[in-house]
Amino acid sequence: MARLLNRLSPKFIENIEKPGRYADGGGLYLQVAPSTDGGVTKAWLFRYMRGHTSRSGKPTSREMGLGPLSTSKRDGFITTKEARERAYRARENLKAGIDPIDAKRALRLAKRVQDAKAVTFTQCATEYIEAHKAAWKGEKHTKLWKGSLKRYVEPVFGALPVAAVDTALVLKALKPIWGTKTQSAAKLRMRIELILNWATTHGYRDGENPARWRGHLKNVLPDPGKVAKVKHLPAMPYAELPAFMAELRQDRTVAARALEWTILSAVRSDNTFGLTWESGEVDPTKKCWTISAERMKADADHRVPLTDRMLEIVSGLSRDTKYVFSGENPKKKLPHEKMLKALKSIRPGLTVHGFRSTFKDWASEQTAYANEVSEMALAHAVGDKVENAYRRTDLFEKRALLMKDWAAYCGSRS
CATH class of the missing domain: 1.10.150.130 (Tyrosine recombinase, N-terminal domain)
Structure with a gap:
């Protein structure tokens, strides 16, 4: 009686070099194919019929690769024994009405899902x-x-x-x-x-x-x-500001100049730290500092009027650095801690951001400028969306006068 399973002997499997498919029985085949280096490659294949038909209506077989033939214990490929076990499981799936290829795909999908679920x-x-x-x-x-x-x-x-x-x-x-x-x-x-x-x-x-x-x-x-209600950042009363600024100007460090620049411009400290020479944001001729939209919280360019003192500050800084206010490394910006240290050395317990509140309090109580002028100086949104849609000016000229008065007040004790 002809042998139906395990037809291929170990010696045949090892020595066969002629390209082709060799039946091991039960739908399992050893496939030998030419390789690019002149030799051959060997792999296991399972073929079966599963109700699939060609365009002409004739039954067709399906093929499922089981993997390359193992030639050593450490190559991680499929041994003859493993191939026969996989072929057996495939036949059992067919008996149960399960397509082996569909089952293999389902297992791969389940593994991918399981791996994905393991992401931390x-x-x-x-x-x-x-x-x-x-x-x-x-x-x-x-x-x-x-x-x-x-x-x-x-x-x-x-x-x-x-x-x-x-x-x-x-x-x-x-x-x-x-x-x-x-x-x-x-x-x-x-x-x-x-x-x-x-x-x-x-x-x-x-x-x-x-x-x-x-x-x-x-x-x-x-x-x-x-x-808990929002706690506002500690701010200096504006009446104390001139004396503070006079003392700050005695500090000759870059950090002190960065702090003074931030106070005089009423901007956020990040805008000061990120200012570079190559950006061209500072235009001494037009006496304007245009902070680009990508550096602004409101995603819009913000023009800051430059006062004489601000121009004096920037003209006294080295241009051999990347950032206008540079740290010890000429390629890096001044660290936030340096500016805060300059502030705390004179007035502990305050924050740099609090000077924006100081500016707003001074503008509201000591000047006759309209509220929207000081709000725009702080780069705050003014009015609702409809009103902003029709506004075509940033009140730069009025803000220039406001900032000039602010600078004069800050320097009134110099």
């Missing part, structure tokens, strides 16, 4: 930040994201699969700071929600977002606005 929250956070940071306002925003996630989230569920993050874990990260650092906690919740949404879109998790506020965490945590 921290990995997702890293990819989310990398994908979105180009649209954010500078390195500081990116550092805030990374810092809050590293401090409060990573110790709780950063190393866990993102698919495993549930409401209990989110609350475990938020609750310890919800009552003491409410605003930071609210921002952290939003960041977690965005990252989990990103993970869902990429197929790394399913179901509702456990960090969503409306209809979910709102039922568990108190409203941030009712927990």
